Each structure stands twice: as C-alpha cells, then as structure tokens.
Amino acid sequence: MTVGIGLAGLGRMGRVHARSLRGGCTEAHLACVYDADPAAAEFGVPWAASFAELLDRCDAVAIATPTAAHAELTVQAAESGKPVFCEKPLSLVRESAVAAVEACAAAGVALQVGFHRRFDPDWVAAAARIHAGELGQVQLFRTSLRDMDPPDPAFLAGSGGFFADMTVHDLDAARWLCGEVASVTAHGAAIDPAFAEYDDIDTAVVVLRFxxxxxxxxxxxxxARYGYECSTEVMGTLATARIDAPHPRGLEWRSRGGAVRGFARDFEERFPFAYVAELDAFARCVRDGTPPRVTGHDALVASDLAAAATESWRTGRTVSLEVPA
Amino acid sequence: MTVGIGLAGLGRMGRVHARSLRGGCTEAHLACVYDADPAAAEFGVPWAASFAELLDRCDAVAIATPTAAHAELTVQAAESGKPVFCEKPLSLVRESAVAAVEACAAAGVALQVGFHRRFDPDWVAAAARIHAGELGQVQLFRTSLRDMDPPDPAFLAGSGGFFADMTVHDLDAARWLCGEVASVTAHGAAIDPAFAEYDDIDTAVVVLRFxxxxxxxxxxxxxARYGYECSTEVMGTLATARIDAPHPRGLEWRSRGGAVRGFARDFEERFPFAYVAELDAFARCVRDGTPPRVTGHDALVASDLAAAATESWRTGRTVSLEVPA
Amino acid sequence: MTVGIGLAGLGRMGRVHARSLRGGCTEAHLACVYDADPAAAEFGVPWAASFAELLDRCDAVAIATPTAAHAELTVQAAESGKPVFCEKPLSLVRESAVAAVEACAAAGVALQVGFHRRFDPDWVAAAARIHAGELGQVQLFRTSLRDMDPPDPAFLAGSGGFFADMTVHDLDAARWLCGEVASVTAHGAAIDPAFAEYDDIDTAVVVLRFxxxxxxxxxxxxxARYGYECSTEVMGTLATARIDAPHPRGLEWRSRGGAVRGFARDFEERFPFAYVAELDAFARCVRDGTPPRVTGHDALVASDLAAAATESWRTGRTVSLEVPA
Amino acid sequence: MTVGIGLAGLGRMGRVHARSLRGGCTEAHLACVYDADPAAAEFGVPWAASFAELLDRCDAVAIATPTAAHAELTVQAAESGKPVFCEKPLSLVRESAVAAVEACAAAGVALQVGFHRRFDPDWVAAAARIHAGELGQVQLFRTSLRDMDPPDPAFLAGSGGFFADMTVHDLDAARWLCGEVASVTAHGAAIDPAFAEYDDIDTAVVVLRFxxxxxxxxxxxxxARYGYECSTEVMGTLATARIDAPHPRGLEWRSRGGAVRGFARDFEERFPFAYVAELDAFARCVRDGTPPRVTGHDALVASDLAAAATESWRTGRTVSLEVPA
Structure with missing residues (x-):
C-alpha cells in the first residue's frame, strides 16, 4: 500500500535514505537496493544486480550514487516511466542536468531533488508564514551552514567544488524563502592550506541581491569544529523568522565550569525529521500524481547560482543572473 | 526479520504505538491489531477477531487497551508464551498487578511496562552519567509533569486518580535516576472545582525522601495551559543534570512583541523518539532474550509509591515505604 | 539633592550597599559610614565614631550590621526620626522585631526591609502583570534559591537557621506574588553532615498552601555547586510567568565539548540592578514621604513563615498560619 | 577623589553619559555640563556658559555634541591639557580627525573614542580569550548590528552616511577581535525608499578579508523592527565565541501562543554596563596616566574602513586597505 522505493547507491546519503525507508517513512518503504558493493545485502531487502533490475522491482527510485551517475540514471529511470528522487546535484555538467530534467518532463514522471531543508518542520513553518505575508517585505536573509569537520580530500575532488557541494543548499533555501536572486558576490578562503592544493576553499561568504x-x-x-550548524534568519518589515537551534538534545549539564549543551555532529543529527519527510512527500507525489515541492527546475537554478558564486569567487566580481520575466 | 508485534487496543496510546510500529521502529513491525472497534482496519495490517487470535499472529504483544483489561491480557499472553509490552498501570488493583508480574515470571516471558521516559535520549543520557557517578551524590531531584489541558472527566473516573495516572511517571523517573524512595508526602488541590466533584485533584506537589x-x-x-511540560533536574554534589526543553521546534518568531517560541502540545510532540525507542528496545529483548530496562517490578514499586502519595494526600501525613534490604 | 544615607555595617551586605550608593543609585548617596572596623575609611566618606553620630550626619540610615544589632539600631534611628532601611531579618527574636516595627510606626518614619527581589526588574515586571490579572488565577508557585557554595559554619551559628536565613526570601516572594500563605510543610536534609552538627540543614523543600x-x-x-540560582515560576489559569535566567553574561563558548555559558557565582552577580533599585526606592520614600514597597509588616510575616517552616521541619507536621481576616 | 568630568553636549549620547556619571561610574563624576540648551540645568551640577569655562571646571572632558564640533573641541581641550573622551566619529572630514588626534598626541593628553563595545563585559571576555589564543586561528567573524526603528531623516543628513554612522562600530569590533582588515566589499539597499532620497541606505552587508x-x-x-540587536560571533580553529543575547530581561511569559521574551529596544537597554565602564576606564587613564584601550588611531582606522565600505558600495568593487607593515 505504501510506495516501494528502489534505492540506488549505499554511500552515506544512501544509508540515510535506507534507514528512513526502513524506519521512519509511513508513505514509502524500501523495496529493493542496488549498489556495486554486495554489503547492500545487510538491509534485508532484495538486492538488484543492475539498475535496470532495480527499476523493475520498485514503484519509484531514489538515486544516491556518486554524483557522476546521477543524470544518466535519472534519464534511464524516466525512460522506464519511474518517478525519480535524486540527490543533489543532478550533474556537475549543466547540459547533463538539463537533459535529466527534460527526460523526466518528456516521460511525465516526477523528479524531486534532495534539498532536505524544504521538508524540515522548522523551515516549513517559517516558509508558510513568510509566504502568507506575516513577515511583511523581506529585508535581509542570513544563513549559516557549517560542517563540524572537513571531508576527506578524496571526496572533494569529485564534489564540484565548495559552492556546488555546500553553498547550493543555502542558495536553494534563499530562493525558496525570499524569491529569485539577481546577483551573487562570493568570497572564499582556504584556512586550511590543504584545500588550496585542490584549488578549493573551506570557508566562504556569499552575498545575494534578490x-x-x-x-x-x-x-x-x-x-566549524564545535559541531554542525544550519541556522537561518529572514528579517522582514513586520517580523523576523529565526531558526537557530543547534542543540539536538535537551540535556544541559551544569557544573562549576558553566552549563554545557551538546551540538549536532552532522546533518543526520540536526535534521531528524527532514530526511524522512522528503521521502514521504516524494511518495505522496508518486501516489497522487502531484508535482514535487522541489523540482528539477529548482535544482537547475540552484546549480546556476552555485556556478555564479564560483565565478564570482574566481574573478572577484559580482555576477548577475538572468532572471526569467 | 524484525519482531512482529500484535497490538491490542487502538485508543490514544494504541495509535501512538501503531504509528511507531509502522514508521519509526527498526527492530519491530506491526503484525496484527486487535480492537473492539473495526476502524482498526485502517492500519493496513491483519485484524484479529480476538486477543487469542492476536497472540497467534505475532511474536510479542503490546497491550494498550483500557486499564481494566491490562492484567488479564498480560496473564493470557504470558500463558501463551508471548512477551508482553503493557501500558501503565498494570492494574488499579495491586493483587491483579502482582498476578500479572508473576505470570510473566512463571512463563519466562519478558514484561516491559510503558514508562517511556526511560527511553528518551535526554533522560537516557542523564541516567547514564548519573549512574556512572559524574554527578556525585544526589542532593535534590526536581521534576515537573504538566498537561496542557485537562482530560475529559469521563476519562478520570477510570484513571485510578491523579497520582496513579499522572504522578506515577515521575515516581518511576525518581527511582530510576536517584534510587529507592523512603517516604512520600503529597499535597493536592482542585483549582478547577470539577475535579473535586470526582474526589480528585488537578494540581499536586509531592515531596520524596530517598x-x-x-x-x-x-x-x-x-x-498548564501554555503547553505540555516534562522537565527534570537532578542536583548532585559534583554537577547538576537539567532537562528543560519544552520547545519541540527551533523556529523563533520575532516581532515588536518579543521573541515567540511554541510549546509542545502533548506527550507525542514532546517525545518524538521515546515511543519508538521503547518498542525497539522491547523488540531487542524479545529477539535476544535479554531482560527489559523497565520491568514489572518497577511498575509495582511505582504504583506503590503512587498509592502512598494518594494516602498522604488524603491523610495529610507523610507515608513511609518499606524498602527491601 | 539626593538623599544622604548613613550606612551602618560594612560586612558583605554593607559593602554591596556602599557600592550601590557610590555608583549606581541616582536618588541616594553615601553620606557617612559607621563600622567597628576603621577600614571603613576606604570609602572616602566621613566615618562616624558611633551610631548616634551616624544618625546626625545622614537623612536616613541603612543598617547592615550583624543581625543581633538590627532591631536595637532600628529603634534608635526611629527615635531620632530617621527613616530606616534594614537588612533582613529585623531580629531572630520575634518580640524585638515587633518592637522595631512599632518604634518606626510610632515615630512615623519609613521602615523598609531588604528583600531585594521585590526590586529586581524581572520580578517587578512579573508582579505587575500578575497583580493586573494577566495570569488569571494562580495555580502553582515554584521557586529555587540555591547558593553556589556553603557559608562558613561560623556564620551559620548566628543565622537563625536555614529557613530564617535562606528560605525567608522565597517566603516573601511567595506572599508578594501569590498572596497570603495558609500552611507550610517543610522537609530538610543535611547532605553535608557538617550542617547536622549545628542542628541545621543544607537542603530543603518547602510546600505552601496559599x-x-x-x-x-x-x-x-x-x-548547588554549579553556581548561584534564583528562579521563580508562577503558573496561572491564563498564563505562566517564568524567571529562569541564571546566566549573567551573554557569551557562549563553543567547542567540541558543547556550548558553555557561565553561571552567576552569587547574588551580587545575579542581581545587578536590584540592590541599587531598592536603595533608590527607599530614597524616594524618604524624600516623598510615601510608604515603602516592602514593610516591617512584610518582614514580620516572612519571619513567621520561616518559623513555621522550622517547626514543620522539626515536627514532621504541616503548620497552619493564622491569617488575618 | 574621583575624576571630575566636564560633559559637552546633552543630546541622546550626552544624556547617556550624564546618567552614567551621576549613577553608575565609581571612578568618575559629573563635574560640569555645557550645552547650548539651558535645560542642562536639570542635572544638578554647575552649568558652564562656554566650552572654555567647562574646561576650567573639570579634570577631563567628555564630548557628545553634534559631530561637526567634535574635532574642534577636542583640539581645544588638548590645548588646555585636558584629556578627552569623544563620541565617534572624531570628524566626517579625515583631515580634521587627524588634526584632533595629533593635537592630543602633541599635548600628551589621553584621547579615548566612544566605541562602547570594547567595554562591555561579554565582548571584553571574548576578546581576552581570543587574544590569549584559546580560539585558535580565526576563520570567520560575523556580526549583526540593527536598530529597532530608523532615525529621523533630519539626523541622517549629518551622520556621514550609513557606514560611517552605523557600520563603524562593527568595523572597530572586527579589528579589535580579529586584527587588521585587508579589504572591504560593501552592499547596500534602501528597503524604505525614504533613505534613497538622501542618497543613503537602511540595510547593508559588508564582507571583510582580514x-x-x-x-x-x-x-x-x-x-529590524523586533528590537535592537548587536550580536557577534568569532569562529576559530579551536573554538567559537558567540555573543547573541538580545533579551535584556529574564522574564518569560508563557501562554497558549508560546513563550515570549522581550527584546532590548535600543543600545542603552542592550548595554547596561558598557557606557558606565567606558567612562570609568577613561577616568582610570586620566588618573593613572595610562593609555586608553581604544585610541584616536583606532578611530581613524575605523573611519577609513567605513570610508572604504562607502566607496565599495558606490562603485560595486572591493576596496583594499593599505595596512602598515
């Protein structure tokens, strides 16, 4: 009765989705997994020998493979008529991302991209009130996204760079909460020189003009070292929405040294509901034929903004976006 | 592969457990339901025509019927060799509660009682550090448990009274965190006179001497009107553990009137993890044959403490408990 | 133009008042000090050789000597026609306290007693809203007052015992916020056996029925070890006022171990405004001839409640108060 | 015995200082005031008919007149050998500011400029730990300064523009906490078109590269509408210091609508200690002949940074600063 999801890829995000589908989701279940690594067997569901077999054994697919395969698998799923949930980014190559979006549109299948913040209860509540006009006119948007510890440099090489990998989440949130972006100015720094060796950065400030x-x-x-942080503030002429709750747990330990509360270590601990909710929402789209809340178009625009940020960082200039009339 | 739970009773707590078993639990699943009301069919699992049939179709049972049936169904399950998760209280009649505990012991089946706080991550973390000695010697235990709005008086009649229905959760938490209780002094008030008509109260302060x-x-x-509150503090000679986090969501809405954060409305919103975790823990006991973290004995002692509180409230005297050597 | 205060006693509280009068108060200034210890000279104001001389050189007196002298000096000041601010308690002997109150009444001079919480902006704001009916009917009053570290046992001997020395502040706050108290039930413990040697306690829970x-x-x-705590909650049928802000400073230090915020060490750090405000308020009474916000009568009732708590602790019984019609 | 301050100017900041000097400061007192408006008489201290007379009647001066007179009065005071506390900015004209700084240096009198945040206990504590190396290497500095309601446009005309009037405080804090700034990129917006009419803005984001x-x-x-905000965060490789405490009072009002805490309305409510502390610190410099914690040089550099921000905003380009070797 719930939607059977075929999951491709059992890396970090794949495992997050597997857990959601096996405990958490009420609208979707894990129907089948596909991964090059046979350890996939541990999840106690059928293991597909190929992506084609996975498509045969599910109602819809969730793609969490390495980025390089995202677009191609999305196209393949679309051609099989299966709705697609795909981790971001669709592709590091714009043309491939466009092709994936177009394939889904041509096939008439839903395409939802993994911007989980769109499904977190705090952001959902803020968005609802902002979109209802309770905040008045937006004056200022401010957001922090910080990992606790840097990833392995090997990961970085395939990530598309700092702005495509990390900032893209904030760029999507910015558009969602405050509307289209007219220009981007980005500043970056490699506090740890190891990042400079990959022609990359570990710290950035990006200014948007909406x-x-x-x-x-x-x-x-x-x-950030102290923990994982994802905090957002939207200041309007009538009110200000602020989500700034980095402590996943309510225990405070008091001693002579002060009151201590722990931080979330990573996005899984920070977003206990969002990863479940995004798959349940996707399942409802599959079941009801309704459009997803975050679409392929949203993913393309967020990627374009990330590309603009990258260009701005490299050139030291503000980059303007063409905003459709 | 996960433990199949047969759920008896689909009232409020039954529905909480049904939701956990259908989305949340990773060690247990909903195998079958039994309720006098055929609406149970909505859960998309087999519906048993009798408790006996439920027992046949599950690995273990979760009993969430009206209190009057708890003990008898527990005994019946024990005699069928099925492990039992039972909502509190086991019975309003001490002898029946004892009989239920003894039936499970005789049959060698696990009996876990629904004190959910024992499975909430905040309380679990506090207990672990307290039991490890990090807090030193306990000096003071303080806890608040408050509903947002009073229940229907019709419910009250069968609840066993304020202390058995409400305070019992705090009494169990007290023993768990700070050890056995030597005496109880209880004070009650019916701020809303409707409670006095049922010879009951709506507000209480209970003092414990450990x-x-x-x-x-x-x-x-x-x-409490403003929301549901469940906050606990244990003050030791080395440190103080304090759990006082009544805001389930991290969104703060700022305007001229101040910063506003919402409260949890009820225990479901306050304890997003505990109800799932208690059933997963129960499932592990069933699977591994290990004893539950909260036992029938714990339930009996908590009920005895609630009875002592009731007696103290009625007599205006401190009531001492016999503590086993 | 501001009221010249003669300060008697330069122990801990005397020094708090001296600081307020020399930097903080805008309605009062330090006119003269009197203390057996000539170190008083450090304050850069005239030093009186006797209390009589102090009275000659001020508009009003603040008495912060050891408790034993409070009542006698109050009487002496009243007889000289000087308004009196006196630290609590007026006396450990009820008759002496009554005599002091009566002497001030007979002389027509203002008598204000040092319950500083009545002048702290948080409590003042809460009281104003409670008294205006915004909270509805009071259902529950809850308050914590905890020192960081125990005082020297030598101090204890003359303190009048735990309830007279410490709880009395909470008893006054209770009456102020919630009205008269009908009965008191007190429980005490000497977690540190050194207190038992003085026939005293270091931990108490006191239940009030209003x-x-x-x-x-x-x-x-x-x-409490972690710091000084003074937190109060009043739960009403319409709203709940909660003052629970133990961190005097806004700096949070974040690291891998969590977010750390420091506690107030003592009442001076916890109440940066109240000690100044109480003397400014007293000065306004002196100048304008208006009655103080906290009177000798308030002090007597608070002392009676502390005595009732002491009796309840010793007898294990609830003690009822005679409440004037 | 305390330092007698002659106060020039009784506008908003002048009145803040007058209050500090009459109740708050322990090292300084208000000796004399000078203001074109005879209402100055209300402060109960001698009223000087001219700035020259003010200089005669004080140990040191505090200048809080309209900006246009700051530099000239500073020079005049220096030539009279009187130490100067001057509100920021020294001048809107760089040459005049330099002349004022040089006059003080030539006369050997202390010059302290009114960057109050340098004296607030939270920022002082953060700075001490950062400068001691506890935070490691600074990675990111982030700060918000927001007024509750916009000033009268008439004020704006003489303010030197947004960056010189408002951002300058953050620029000084940035240098103090994180060292010299290499470049500035500024973005501005006039959300309220009234600001654009004055060729000014009401919202800005400024990016610094240290x-x-x-x-x-x-x-x-x-x-900001919801209140006055001044929050600062410094993220280092070992720890992060965060000052984000916009609630001046600890009272929380709880009702069905949520928990409400009030904001500070303005800088006076946000900084109850800093304005007193900066004058006490100045008085200590006067008395002991030690250099001030925030100097004329600091004021010049902060003004240069504000000018760079203004230029960056106007040109859309990043502006580099010459940093002395």
Missing amino acids: VSGALGVIDNSRS | VSGALGVIDNSRS | VSGALGVIDNSRS | VSGALGVIDNSRS
Missing part, C-alpha cells in the same frame, strides 16, 4: 531588492548573506565552513 | 537521604520534589498539573 | 487554594513549592540548597 | 586570511561579514539594518 530581485525584490533585499540583501542576503550566506556563511559556510567545512570545519 | 533512602540515600536526598530530597525530591514533583509538581504536576492537569492544565 | 489562602487562595493554590499550591507552592520552594527548593533551597546551600551548595 | 590580513590574517580570515573572512568577516557584517549585517546592519536601520529597522
């Missing part, structure tokens, strides 16, 4: 005239600012870091 | 010499204090209310 | 029917609970400790 | 390689970001607004 079409509405409002300003936005994003700060990102690969190594 | 065998260790420490003091404890519980405050309870049926109608 | 004339209104509401319940109240106070917890007190000589050694 | 000489150390770290990034910094400042957001500023004339109209």
Whole structure:
C-alpha cells in the first residue's frame, strides 16, 4: 500500500535514505537496493544486480550514487516511466542536468531533488508564514551552514567544488524563502592550506541581491569544529523568522565550569525529521500524481547560482543572473 | 526479520504505538491489531477477531487497551508464551498487578511496562552519567509533569486518580535516576472545582525522601495551559543534570512583541523518539532474550509509591515505604 | 539633592550597599559610614565614631550590621526620626522585631526591609502583570534559591537557621506574588553532615498552601555547586510567568565539548540592578514621604513563615498560619 | 577623589553619559555640563556658559555634541591639557580627525573614542580569550548590528552616511577581535525608499578579508523592527565565541501562543554596563596616566574602513586597505 522505493547507491546519503525507508517513512518503504558493493545485502531487502533490475522491482527510485551517475540514471529511470528522487546535484555538467530534467518532463514522471531543508518542520513553518505575508517585505536573509569537520580530500575532488557541494543548499533555501536572486558576490578562503592544493576553499561568504531588492548573506565552513550548524534568519518589515537551534538534545549539564549543551555532529543529527519527510512527500507525489515541492527546475537554478558564486569567487566580481520575466 | 508485534487496543496510546510500529521502529513491525472497534482496519495490517487470535499472529504483544483489561491480557499472553509490552498501570488493583508480574515470571516471558521516559535520549543520557557517578551524590531531584489541558472527566473516573495516572511517571523517573524512595508526602488541590466533584485533584506537589537521604520534589498539573511540560533536574554534589526543553521546534518568531517560541502540545510532540525507542528496545529483548530496562517490578514499586502519595494526600501525613534490604 | 544615607555595617551586605550608593543609585548617596572596623575609611566618606553620630550626619540610615544589632539600631534611628532601611531579618527574636516595627510606626518614619527581589526588574515586571490579572488565577508557585557554595559554619551559628536565613526570601516572594500563605510543610536534609552538627540543614523543600487554594513549592540548597540560582515560576489559569535566567553574561563558548555559558557565582552577580533599585526606592520614600514597597509588616510575616517552616521541619507536621481576616 | 568630568553636549549620547556619571561610574563624576540648551540645568551640577569655562571646571572632558564640533573641541581641550573622551566619529572630514588626534598626541593628553563595545563585559571576555589564543586561528567573524526603528531623516543628513554612522562600530569590533582588515566589499539597499532620497541606505552587508586570511561579514539594518540587536560571533580553529543575547530581561511569559521574551529596544537597554565602564576606564587613564584601550588611531582606522565600505558600495568593487607593515 505504501510506495516501494528502489534505492540506488549505499554511500552515506544512501544509508540515510535506507534507514528512513526502513524506519521512519509511513508513505514509502524500501523495496529493493542496488549498489556495486554486495554489503547492500545487510538491509534485508532484495538486492538488484543492475539498475535496470532495480527499476523493475520498485514503484519509484531514489538515486544516491556518486554524483557522476546521477543524470544518466535519472534519464534511464524516466525512460522506464519511474518517478525519480535524486540527490543533489543532478550533474556537475549543466547540459547533463538539463537533459535529466527534460527526460523526466518528456516521460511525465516526477523528479524531486534532495534539498532536505524544504521538508524540515522548522523551515516549513517559517516558509508558510513568510509566504502568507506575516513577515511583511523581506529585508535581509542570513544563513549559516557549517560542517563540524572537513571531508576527506578524496571526496572533494569529485564534489564540484565548495559552492556546488555546500553553498547550493543555502542558495536553494534563499530562493525558496525570499524569491529569485539577481546577483551573487562570493568570497572564499582556504584556512586550511590543504584545500588550496585542490584549488578549493573551506570557508566562504556569499552575498545575494534578490530581485525584490533585499540583501542576503550566506556563511559556510567545512570545519566549524564545535559541531554542525544550519541556522537561518529572514528579517522582514513586520517580523523576523529565526531558526537557530543547534542543540539536538535537551540535556544541559551544569557544573562549576558553566552549563554545557551538546551540538549536532552532522546533518543526520540536526535534521531528524527532514530526511524522512522528503521521502514521504516524494511518495505522496508518486501516489497522487502531484508535482514535487522541489523540482528539477529548482535544482537547475540552484546549480546556476552555485556556478555564479564560483565565478564570482574566481574573478572577484559580482555576477548577475538572468532572471526569467 | 524484525519482531512482529500484535497490538491490542487502538485508543490514544494504541495509535501512538501503531504509528511507531509502522514508521519509526527498526527492530519491530506491526503484525496484527486487535480492537473492539473495526476502524482498526485502517492500519493496513491483519485484524484479529480476538486477543487469542492476536497472540497467534505475532511474536510479542503490546497491550494498550483500557486499564481494566491490562492484567488479564498480560496473564493470557504470558500463558501463551508471548512477551508482553503493557501500558501503565498494570492494574488499579495491586493483587491483579502482582498476578500479572508473576505470570510473566512463571512463563519466562519478558514484561516491559510503558514508562517511556526511560527511553528518551535526554533522560537516557542523564541516567547514564548519573549512574556512572559524574554527578556525585544526589542532593535534590526536581521534576515537573504538566498537561496542557485537562482530560475529559469521563476519562478520570477510570484513571485510578491523579497520582496513579499522572504522578506515577515521575515516581518511576525518581527511582530510576536517584534510587529507592523512603517516604512520600503529597499535597493536592482542585483549582478547577470539577475535579473535586470526582474526589480528585488537578494540581499536586509531592515531596520524596530517598533512602540515600536526598530530597525530591514533583509538581504536576492537569492544565498548564501554555503547553505540555516534562522537565527534570537532578542536583548532585559534583554537577547538576537539567532537562528543560519544552520547545519541540527551533523556529523563533520575532516581532515588536518579543521573541515567540511554541510549546509542545502533548506527550507525542514532546517525545518524538521515546515511543519508538521503547518498542525497539522491547523488540531487542524479545529477539535476544535479554531482560527489559523497565520491568514489572518497577511498575509495582511505582504504583506503590503512587498509592502512598494518594494516602498522604488524603491523610495529610507523610507515608513511609518499606524498602527491601 | 539626593538623599544622604548613613550606612551602618560594612560586612558583605554593607559593602554591596556602599557600592550601590557610590555608583549606581541616582536618588541616594553615601553620606557617612559607621563600622567597628576603621577600614571603613576606604570609602572616602566621613566615618562616624558611633551610631548616634551616624544618625546626625545622614537623612536616613541603612543598617547592615550583624543581625543581633538590627532591631536595637532600628529603634534608635526611629527615635531620632530617621527613616530606616534594614537588612533582613529585623531580629531572630520575634518580640524585638515587633518592637522595631512599632518604634518606626510610632515615630512615623519609613521602615523598609531588604528583600531585594521585590526590586529586581524581572520580578517587578512579573508582579505587575500578575497583580493586573494577566495570569488569571494562580495555580502553582515554584521557586529555587540555591547558593553556589556553603557559608562558613561560623556564620551559620548566628543565622537563625536555614529557613530564617535562606528560605525567608522565597517566603516573601511567595506572599508578594501569590498572596497570603495558609500552611507550610517543610522537609530538610543535611547532605553535608557538617550542617547536622549545628542542628541545621543544607537542603530543603518547602510546600505552601496559599489562602487562595493554590499550591507552592520552594527548593533551597546551600551548595548547588554549579553556581548561584534564583528562579521563580508562577503558573496561572491564563498564563505562566517564568524567571529562569541564571546566566549573567551573554557569551557562549563553543567547542567540541558543547556550548558553555557561565553561571552567576552569587547574588551580587545575579542581581545587578536590584540592590541599587531598592536603595533608590527607599530614597524616594524618604524624600516623598510615601510608604515603602516592602514593610516591617512584610518582614514580620516572612519571619513567621520561616518559623513555621522550622517547626514543620522539626515536627514532621504541616503548620497552619493564622491569617488575618 | 574621583575624576571630575566636564560633559559637552546633552543630546541622546550626552544624556547617556550624564546618567552614567551621576549613577553608575565609581571612578568618575559629573563635574560640569555645557550645552547650548539651558535645560542642562536639570542635572544638578554647575552649568558652564562656554566650552572654555567647562574646561576650567573639570579634570577631563567628555564630548557628545553634534559631530561637526567634535574635532574642534577636542583640539581645544588638548590645548588646555585636558584629556578627552569623544563620541565617534572624531570628524566626517579625515583631515580634521587627524588634526584632533595629533593635537592630543602633541599635548600628551589621553584621547579615548566612544566605541562602547570594547567595554562591555561579554565582548571584553571574548576578546581576552581570543587574544590569549584559546580560539585558535580565526576563520570567520560575523556580526549583526540593527536598530529597532530608523532615525529621523533630519539626523541622517549629518551622520556621514550609513557606514560611517552605523557600520563603524562593527568595523572597530572586527579589528579589535580579529586584527587588521585587508579589504572591504560593501552592499547596500534602501528597503524604505525614504533613505534613497538622501542618497543613503537602511540595510547593508559588508564582507571583510582580514590580513590574517580570515573572512568577516557584517549585517546592519536601520529597522529590524523586533528590537535592537548587536550580536557577534568569532569562529576559530579551536573554538567559537558567540555573543547573541538580545533579551535584556529574564522574564518569560508563557501562554497558549508560546513563550515570549522581550527584546532590548535600543543600545542603552542592550548595554547596561558598557557606557558606565567606558567612562570609568577613561577616568582610570586620566588618573593613572595610562593609555586608553581604544585610541584616536583606532578611530581613524575605523573611519577609513567605513570610508572604504562607502566607496565599495558606490562603485560595486572591493576596496583594499593599505595596512602598515
């Protein structure tokens, strides 16, 4: 009765989705897994020998493979008529991402991209009130996304760079909450020189100018050290929404040294509901034929903004976006 | 592969457990339901025509029927060799509760009682550090349990009274965190006179003296109005553990009137993990044959403490408990 | 133009008042000091050789000597026609306290007693809203007063015991916020056996029943260890006021171990405004001839409640108060 | 015995200082005031008919007149040998500011400029730990300064513009906490078109690149609406210092709508200690002949940074600063 999801890829995000589908989701279940590594067998569901077999054994697919395969598998799924949930980014190559979006549109299958914040209860509640006008006119958008510890440099090489890998989440949130972005100015630094060796950075500040005239600012870091942080503030002329709750647990330990509360270590601990909710929402789209809340178009625009940020960082210039009339 | 739970009763707590078993639990699944009301069919699992049939179709049972049937169904399950998760209280009649505990012991089946706080991550973390000695000697235990709005008086009639229905959760938490209780002094008030008509109260303060010499204090209310509250503090000679996080969501709405954060409305919103975790823990006991973290004995002692509180409230005297050597 | 205060006693509280009068108060200034110890000279104001001389050189007196002299000096000041601010308690002997109150009444001079919480902006704001009816009917009063570290045992001997020395502040706050108290039940423990040697305790829980029917609970400790705590909650049928802000400073230090915020060490750090405000308020009474916000009568009733708590602790019985019609 | 301050100017900041000097400061007192408006008489201290007379009647001066007179009065005071506390900015004209700084240096009198955050206990504590190396290498500086409601446009005309009037405080804090700034990129918006009419803005985001390689970001607004905000975060490789405590009072009002805590309305409510502490610190410099913690040089550099921000905003380009070797 619930939607059977075929899961491709059992890396970190694949395992997050597997857990959601096996405990958490009420609208979807894990129907089958496909991964080059036979350890996939541990999940106690059928193991497909190929992506084609996976498509045969599910109602819809969730793609969490390495990025390089995202677009191709999305196209393949679309051609089989299966709705697609795909981790971001669709592709590091714009043409491939466009092709994937177009394939889904041509086949008439839903395509949802993994911007989980769109499904977290805090952001959902803020968005609902902002979109209802309770905040008035947006004046300033501010958000911080910071990892606790930097990833392995080997991962970085295939990530598409800092802005495509990390900032893209904030860029999507910015558009969602405050509307289209007119220009991007990005500043980066490699506090840890290891990042410079990969021609990459570990710290960035990105300034946005929205079409509405409002300003936005994003700060990102690969190594906040104290924990994982994802906090957002939207300041309007009537009110300000602020999500700034980095403590996943309510226990405070008090001693002579002060009151201590722990931080979330990573996105899984910070977003206990969002990863479940995004798959349940996807399952409802599959079941009811309704469009997803975050689409292939959203993914393309977020990627374009990340590319603009990259260009701005490299050139030291503000990059304007063409905003469709 | 996961443990198949037969769920008896689909009232409020039954529905909480059904949701956990259908989305949340990773060690247990909903195998079958039994309820006098055929609406049970909505859960998409087999519907048993009798409790006996339920027992046949599951690995273990979760009993969430009205209280009057708890003990008898527990005995019946034990005699069928099925492990039992039973909502509190086992019975309003001490002898029946004892009989249920003894039936499970005789049959060698696990009996776990629904004190969910024992499975909430905050309380679990506090207990672990307290039991490891990090807090030193306990000096003071303080806890608040408050409902947002009072229940329907019709419910009250069968609840066993304020202390058995409400305070019992705090009494169990007190023993778990601070050891056995030597005496109880209870004070009650019916702020809303409707409660006095049922010879009951809606507000209470209960003072505990632990065998260790420490003091404890519980405050309870049926109608905090602002929201549901469950907060606990244990003050030791080295440190103090404090769990006081009534806001389930991290969104703060700022305007001229101040910063506003919402409260949990009820225990479901306050304890997003505990109800899932208690059933997963029960499933592990069933699978591995290990004893539950909260036993029938714990349930009996908590009920005895609630009875002592009731007696103290009625007599205006401190009631001492016999503590086994 | 501001009121010249003669300060008697330069122990801990005397020094707090001296600082307020020399930097903080805008309605009062330090006119003269009197203390057996000539170190008083450090304050850069005239030093009186006797209390009589002090009276000659000021508009009003603040008495912060050891308790034993409070009542006698109050009488002496009243007889000289000087308004009196006196640290609590007026006396450990009820008759002396009554005599002091009566002397001030007979002389027509203002007598204000040092319950500083009545002048702290948080409590003042809460009281104003409670008294205006915004909270509805009071259901529950709860307060914690805890020192960081225990005082020297030598101090204890002259303190009048735990309830007279410590709980009395909470008893006054209870009456102020919630009205008269009908009965008191007190429980105490000497977690540190050194207190038992003085026939005293270091930890207490006191339950109040207000004339209104509401319940109240106070917890007190000589050694919270993590810091000084003074937190109060009043739960009403319409709203709940909660003052629970133990961190005097806004700096949070974040690292891998969590977010750390420091506690107030003592009442001076916890109440940066109250000690100044109480003397400014007293000065306004002196200048304008208006009655003080906290009177000798308030002090007597608070002392009676502390005596009732002491009796309850010793007898194990609830002690009822005679409440004037 | 305390330092007698002659106060010039009784506008908003002048009145803040007058209050500090009459109640708050322990090292300084208000000796005399000078203001074109005879209402100055209300402060109960001698009123000087001219700035020259003020200089005669004080140990040191505090200048809080309209900006246009700051530099000239500073020079006049220096030539009279009187130490100067001057509100920021020294002048809107760089040459005049330099002349004022040089006059003080030539006369050998202390010059302290009114960057109050340098004296707030939270920032002082953070700075001490950062400068001691506890935070490791600074990675990111982030700060928000926002007024609740915009000032009167008439004020704006003489303010030197947004960056000189508002951002300058954050620029000084940035240098103090993280070292010299290498470049500035500023973005501005006039959300309220009234600001555009004055060729000014009401919202800004300024990105800093420190000489150390770290990034910094400042957001500023004339109209946060919910309250006054001044929050700062410094993220290092070992720890992160965060000052984000916009609630001046500890009272939380709980009702069905959620928990409400009030914001500070303005800088006076947000900084109850800093304005007193900066004058006490100045008085100690006067008395002991030690250099001030924030100097004329600091004021010049902060003004240069504000000018760079203004230029960056106007040109859309990053502006580099010459940093002395």
